[in-house]
Amino acid sequence: MALHSDTTIIGHEQPLRALAMHLEQDMVAHAYFFQGPRGIGRFQVALGFARQLLCEHHALEGDGCRSCGLFEKDSHPDLMVLEVPEGKNSISIDQTREAIQYVNVRPYLGGRKVVVIRDADDMPVEAQNSLLKTLEEPPAYVHFILLGKNQESVLATVLSRCRVLTFSRLPLGQVAEYLTGLGQDEAAQDLWLSFFGGEIGSIVKILEDSDLRQRMLSQIADYTGLLTKTPSERLNWVRSLGKLGVEDILDICSRLEILWNIALLEGLSPDTAPGEHHPIIRDFIGKAAHSTTGSIQKVLNSVVTLREDFKAGMNAQLQIENLLLSLPICLE
Ligand SMILES: [Zn+2]
Incomplete structure (x- = not known):
């Protein structure tokens, strides 16, 4: 599927209504800031709105006009998407300069040009x-459509030029309904809702990408396996992953956090039927459940510290190794 023509949108009625109204009343802002967590569909909304703005008829769905056709093919000359390049932490000044040059050239097709800036x-x-x-x-x-998690990290001078629209995580019930519609059974729903909650965009991404899905499942199985491993086996495991990128480290943090939180909850209410969980989560609970509440709490605190230290620029590889060494050893 073409990246930029994937505009499946679920939820977000409020910002969508606002955008529709701006278009209808010919009051579309020159700059928007879409604020909200990652993985909930801000980018899809931005692309959908860009397509509609560029469409010859401002049609709500692609209507086969020349503009919509180019958009579908990911080759619209009046749309630019700025993204963080792979291996980098942020968009660079060279990229923003390129965007400025781009907008100073008049549109090729219709009367508009759109620049979407992620992160x-x-x-x-x-x-x-x-x-x-x-x-x-x-x-x-x-x-311009700027996307970000947090408007406080944007310069006040920049923000003051933007209409801010806030995007929220979808209610879990709405996500579950969507998953049911896709034929995902209860166990699968437990898995996706546990790991992604209302981040529907992340769920859609993993359902569409079997490699990504496989990687995630085998990683979770690895986390379970690590619990019965010796310290040196744990170090070998993390070193076998190679050099970890920003996303890898944040993924490890959030997945360990989620798994240990589930284990903590299970420990607090051991009477809950274990059948409610996806088998891969059940395996983890089976091993981790023997840990004391105190040691689980310690793991969770370590994850929080690691994430903060990592954001503050400390050596992440070393920190991940320390975290893995600090996990309780659970004998079978
Ligand atoms: Zn069109």
């Missing part, structure tokens, strides 16, 4: 500043 709140100050002048005096045909 705008992670942009370094200099990159944000470079956009400022264009945001203050944008060419009439330009629309």
Whole structure:
């Protein structure tokens, strides 16, 4: 599936209504800031709105016009998407400069040009500043859509030029309903809801990508396996993963946190029927359940510390190794 034409949208009625109204009343802002957690569909909404803005008829769904056709093929000349390059932590000033040059050239097709900027709140100050002048005096045909988790990380001067729309995680019931519609059974729903909650975009991504899914499942199985491993076996395991990127480390943190939280809850209410969980989670609980509440709490605290230290720039590889060594050893 083409990345930029995947505009499946679930939920987000409020921001969608606001955008529809802006378009209807011809009051579309020159810059938006879509605020909300990752993986809930902000990007899909941004692309859907970009397509609609660029469409010859502003149609709600792709209507086969020349513009929509180019959009479907991921080759619309009046749409630019800025993303964090692989292996980097943020969008660079070179990328924002390129975007400024891009918007200074008139649209090829219709009367508009759209620039979507992902992870705008992670942009370094200099990159944000470079956009400022264009945001203050944008060419009439330009629309920026900035995406970010947190509007506080964006310069006030930049934010003041943006209409802020807030996106929330979907209610779990709505996600479960969606998963039922896709034919996902209860065990599968437990797995996805446990790990992604209301982050529907992340769930859609993993359901569509069997490699990603397989990797996640085998990682969870590995976490269970680690519990009966010796310290040196644990170190060998983490070293076998190779050099860990930012996403890898945050994934390990959040997955361990989720698993140990489930184990903690199970320990507190051991009467709950274990059948409610996906088999792979049940395996983990089976091994981890023998740990004391205190030692589980210690693991959870270590994960929180690791994440903070990592964000503060400390050596993550070493920290992950320490974390794995600190996991309780659970004998079968
Ligand atoms: Zn169209």
